[in-house]
Amino acid sequence: MPVIPDILHATPSRRIDWDRTKLALTLALASGSAGGLFAEALDSATLAPSGFRPSEFAEELFLQRFVSQGLRFKIAGQQPAMHVKHLFRLLSQPPADAAIVQFRRDVLRELTERGELRAALEAAYVDLCKLRGLLENPAGIRVWDENRRRLDILHVFKSLLDRLADGFGDARSGLRRLAEFGIQVRQSEPYGALADLLKCDERQATVDVRVAVGADGSVNRFEVLAVKEQRDNPFVNPVWRRWLAKLELFVRGYRFSDGEILARLVDAVISGLEDELASLVQLLGDLEFYLGALGFRDEANAAGLAVCLPELVEPSAPRELRGLFNPLLLVSGIAPVPSDLTSARLASTTLVTGPNSGGKTRLLQSIGLTQLLAQSGLFVPASSARIAWVSGMVASLIEETRADQAEGRLGMELMRIRALFERLQPGALVLLDELCSGTNPTEGEQIFELVITMMSQLEPQAFITTHFLAFANRLAREAPIPHLAFLQVELDAQRRPTYQFAPGVAGSSLAAHTAERLGVTGEQLSALIQQNLRSRQLSHGPGTIR
Amino acid sequence: MPTLLVTSKMSPELAARVQAAVSGRQARGRPLKALLRFLTFAFVLVSVVGIVRFRQQRLQSLERQRAALLATLEQGGRSLTRSDRELDRRVASAVALESSPVYAGDQLPDEPRRDADLTEMLAPPTLYLRGSLDALARPDRLRDVASSSSKDAFLLCLLAPPDDHSEKSLRLKASSAAAQSKSSLQVSAHVERLAPLLQALPLLGRDWTERVKSAETSEAVETLAKLVAAAPLAAAVRAAKARQLLLVLDETAAATGPTELDGERAHPVRVALVDLSNGESRLRFRGKVDPSGLSDQARAQYASGIDSCALALDFRHAVSAGGRAKR
Numbered sequence: 001m002p003v004i005p006d007i008l009h010a011t012p013s014r015r016i017d018w019d020r021t022k023l024a025l026t027l028a029l030a031s032g033s034a035g036g037l038f039a040e041a042l043d044s045a046t047l048a049p050s051g052f053r054p055s056e057f058a059e060e061l062f063l064q065r066f067v068s069q070g071l072r073f074k075i076a077g078q079q080p081a082m083h084v085k086h087l088f089r090l091l092s093q094p095p096a097d098a099a100i101v102q103f104r105r106d107v108l109r110e111l112t113e114r115g116e117l118r119a120a121l122e123a124a125y126v127d128l129c130k131l132r133g134l135l136e137n138p139a140g141i142r143v144w145d146e147n148r149r150r151l152d153i154l155h156v157f158k159s160l161l162d163r164l165a166d167g168f169g170d171a172r173s174g175l176r177r178l179a180e181f182g183i184q185v186r187q188s189e190p191y192g193a194l195a196d197l198l199k200c201d202e203r204q205a206t207v208d209v210r211v212a213v214g215a216d217g218s219v220n221r222f223e224v225l226a227v228k229e230q231r232d233n234p235f236v237n238p239v240w241r242r243w244l245a246k247l248e249l250f251v252r253g254y255r256f257s258d259g260e261i262l263a264r265l266v267d268a269v270i271s272g273l274e275d276e277l278a279s280l281v282q283l284l285g286d287l288e289f290y291l292g293a294l295g296f297r298d299e300a301n302a303a304g305l306a307v308c309l310p311e312l313v314e315p316s317a318p319r320e321l322r323g324l325f326n327p328l329l330l331v332s333g334i335a336p337v338p339s340d341l342t343s344a345r346l347a348s349t350t351l352v353t354g355p356n357s358g359g360k361t362r363l364l365q366s367i368g369l370t371q372l373l374a375q376s377g378l379f380v381p382a383s384s385a386r387i388a389w390v391s392g393m394v395a396s397l398i399e400e401t402r403a404d405q406a407e408g409r410l411g412m413e414l415m416r417i418r419a420l421f422e423r424l425q426p427g428a429l430v431l432l433d434e435l436c437s438g439t440n441p442t443e444g445e446q447i448f449e450l451v452i453t454m455m456s457q458l459e460p461q462a463f464i465t466t467h468f469l470a471f472a473n474r475l476a477r478e479a480p481i482p483h484l485a486f487l488q489v490e491l492d493a494q495r496r497p498t499y500q501f502a503p504g505v506a507g508s509s510l511a512a513h514t515a516e517r518l519g520v521t522g523e524q525l526s527a528l529i530q531q532n533l534r535s536r537q538l539s540h541g542p543g544t545i546r
Numbered sequence: 547m548p549t550l551l552v553t554s555k556m557s558p559e560l561a562a563r564v565q566a567a568v569s570g571r572q573a574r575g576r577p578l579k580a581l582l583r584f585l586t587f588a589f590v591l592v593s594v595v596g597i598v599r600f601r602q603q604r605l606q607s608l609e610r611q612r613a614a615l616l617a618t619l620e621q622g623g624r625s626l627t628r629s630d631r632e633l634d635r636r637v638a639s640a641v642a643l644e645s646s647p648v649y650a651g652d653q654l655p656d657e658p659r660r661d662a663d664l665t666e667m668l669a670p671p672t673l674y675l676r677g678s679l680d681a682l683a684r685p686d687r688l689r690d691v692a693s694s695s696s697k698d699a700f701l702l703c704l705l706a707p708p709d710d711h712s713e714k715s716l717r718l719k720a721s722s723a724a725a726q727s728k729s730s731l732q733v734s735a736h737v738e739r740l741a742p743l744l745q746a747l748p749l750l751g752r753d754w755t756e757r758v759k760s761a762e763t764s765e766a767v768e769t770l771a772k773l774v775a776a777a778p779l780a781a782a783v784r785a786a787k788a789r790q791l792l793l794v795l796d797e798t799a800a801a802t803g804p805t806e807l808d809g810e811r812a813h814p815v816r817v818a819l820v821d822l823s824n825g826e827s828r829l830r831f832r833g834k835v836d837p838s839g840l841s842d843q844a845r846a847q848y849a850s851g852i853d854s855c856a857l858a859l860d861f862r863h864a865v866s867a868g869g870r871a872k873r
Contacts, residue, residue: 193560234555245550251587252568253580264551267567268560 073295104377120167190272323383354489720851
């Protein structure tokens with residue numbers, strides 16, 4: 001039974017389109033150019049079953065941006081080109097199978113704990129990138145010696161196999177699968193043929209020479225002492241036989257050259273290793289997944305932030321997120337302020353109140369991304385975390401006004417609520433920003449209450465921001481809905497937001513502060529009016545003011 | 547078809563893959579290309595083999611032709627001694643000596659001889675040559691004269707003289723000689739013309755053998771073979787065995803007098819019998835022929851033959867008489 005070097009899943013499987021990839025590899029090996037071979041294979045790879053639908057949250061969470069900027073990594077100072085789409089698909093559709101998540105967490109934990117394994121993984125990735133470069137020839141450089149290119153591919157391929165076999169032999173996690181794959185290939189006949197061919201390429205024959213140098217440093221005599229051929233190498237043939245083989249190939253329709261013989265031998269070796277070569281295409285995506293996670297960890301650490309593999313608990317367990325930070329701020333070069341988030345129960349509806357620009361929306365983004373990372377088996381942006389499994393995620397954080405929208409603001413809001421209930425699964429994570437803000441508060445509050453009442457029947461983990469403070473206070477006071485929690489943005493002594501969150505409902509949205517900060521007080525607006533009047537008088541002359 | 551790229555050191559799996567790499571998964575159009583190349587290669591191979599084989603056959607054929615020709619020549623010249631091979635030169639010397647403008651005088655036996663003695667003298671293998679003195683005086687004309695010289699009425703009458711000197715008897719002999727009758731040929735069987743010797747003796751020499759050996763083409767050998775086949779080798783060998791030369795030299799006729807229809811006219815004739823072993827003349831005689839005394843009928847048809855026969859009788863008579871008899 002062939003070992004599949006799948007280090008993303010507890011049960012290894014071939015996730016890429018096997019036949020298509022093998023055909024693409026054959027064409028790449030033959031033509032010297034196969035731009036996008038790896039990307040096409042990885043982009044169309046199948047994923048483990050997932051309850052998450054990216055269309056319901058990815059855009060709201062800026063997931064694409066996080067993947068492309070947050071999962072970057074560097075090897076020896078170089079930042080390789082990753083397959084972002086593949087990583088995006090992996091992250092946006094976390095597996096429903098907890099065993100897969102645990103498998104990935106084990107791998108990641110071991111890579112974190114054992115530097116030599118990470119180094120081996122990075123070296124393997126560098127080899128894979130070399131292999132990809134040789135196969136795809138992305139720069140479109142003209143290949144003058146096709147055989148040389150294919151031999152170079154085989155050299156890298158063998159180096160990679162050796163690295164996998166030797167570098168992960170003592171791994172305890174799923175990484176051990178790489179060693180098993182490498183060892184199994186090394187013990188196979190095609191690998192022996194590969195090694196023999198490369199030996200033949202490196203040293204088909206050795207010539208012992210003696211060079212006599214004169215007093216002036218010039219070479220006076222050049223004497224061949226011995227010529228030794230690798231007689232036991234299956235690819236070494238006597239000269240006369242090679243010549244006849246050339247003749248034979250010519251009759252068969254090939255060119256009459258030594259290169260044609262080598263090409264046929266390389267073909268024979270490669271054809272025995274097609275499955276193994278195709279496996280490496282898939283492996284490249286797997287390595288990027290882990291190296292990306294490690295890169296995120298490195299970047300967070302460099303910014304003085306901690307990440308962790310969260311503790312996965314039951315939904316009824318208390319929520320506890322320590323040092324939670326917004327990874328989007330981190331990858332944008334802004335120092336995020338970590339905050340702690342605790343509540344009595346994970347499966348609850350939490351209303352978040354506080355001033356504008358107090359970090360409410362950023363909190364929702366952080367929670368969403370944390371959930372995705374946790375359920376993908378990766379580090380989460382928190383120093384410690386207890387997270388419960390969710391069946392899916394629905395996020396509504398951005399509400400843009402579009403020219404072609406059919407309804408007004410309230411109408412769009414109601415359509416949004418309708419769509420939410422259409423797709424909401426029990427036990428999902430719901431992230432809603434400023435629900436029902438498009439109508440008068442009295443009517444909006446009624447709809448708001450209806451929504452959270454209905455939603456609670458599905459026992460979601462919901463976070464909803466709102467400025468309906470009186471309404472929130474009433475809910476906190478009367479507790480008409482079970483498992484309802486409240487968070488408010490903390491303010492400092494100058495009533496400025498600290499980006500920390502505490503239980504309770506905010507007393508004010510501090511709109512006046514925001515208005516003052518943005519220049520919308522009575523005095524400021526009056527000054528602007530006077531300024532406009534003066535400038536008009538100067539341009540039209542006296543008496544023109546009516 | 548197994549490929550030469552597979553070696554005995556390869557594992558069966560690798561050998562199968564190498565075989566497949568060479569013959570399997572062929573590109574579109576490659577079978578046709580391979581077929582064309584195979585046919586081209588086969589054509590070239592067959593052509594090369596054909597050319598080599600053709601050349602070998604031609605060489606073998608050439609060798610066979612050459613060997614056959616050399617065998618013919620070797621067989622023909624096997625009986626020839628060194629002396630025989632040089633006979634043409636001795637003949638040329640003798641002819642040159644006897645054809646000097648100034649006649650050296652008769653050389654006849656001092657004593658009268660019996661007829662049988664002359665017959666005995668003429669019995670050894672003899673070469674016969676008759677021609678004009680003017681032509682034979684020039685060595686370069688010897689071959690031409692020899693070609694036109696045949697066993698004529700003089701030779702027949704010398705070896706088998708008519709019963710009498712009458713015109714009728716002479717005419718019978720002349721007609722027999724002109725017809726090359728069987729009886730006349732039997733009588734002169736031991737006498738050979740010089741022409742075959744001059745024509746064919748060189749073919750039996752070493753130079754000719756070398757020429758055959760050095761012939762490079764079948765056509766060249768064939769040409770040489772045709773020449774050999776056309777050459778009177780047997781007659782040449784017989785001629786080379788001759789011990790004496792019977793030479794008849796027709797001196798230039800006088801400007802006056804009639805000329806017969808066959809060109810005969812009155813003129814002196816020298817007859818010499820030369821020993822070819824030492825070049826010395828055994829007999830020398832100078833007579834004269836004159837057709838004027840012949841009847842009109844005989845003269846019109848056999849003037850030359852009758853004159854020759856009469857000359858032979860005169861010669862025999864002179865020898866018998868021991869230098870006294872003259873016509």
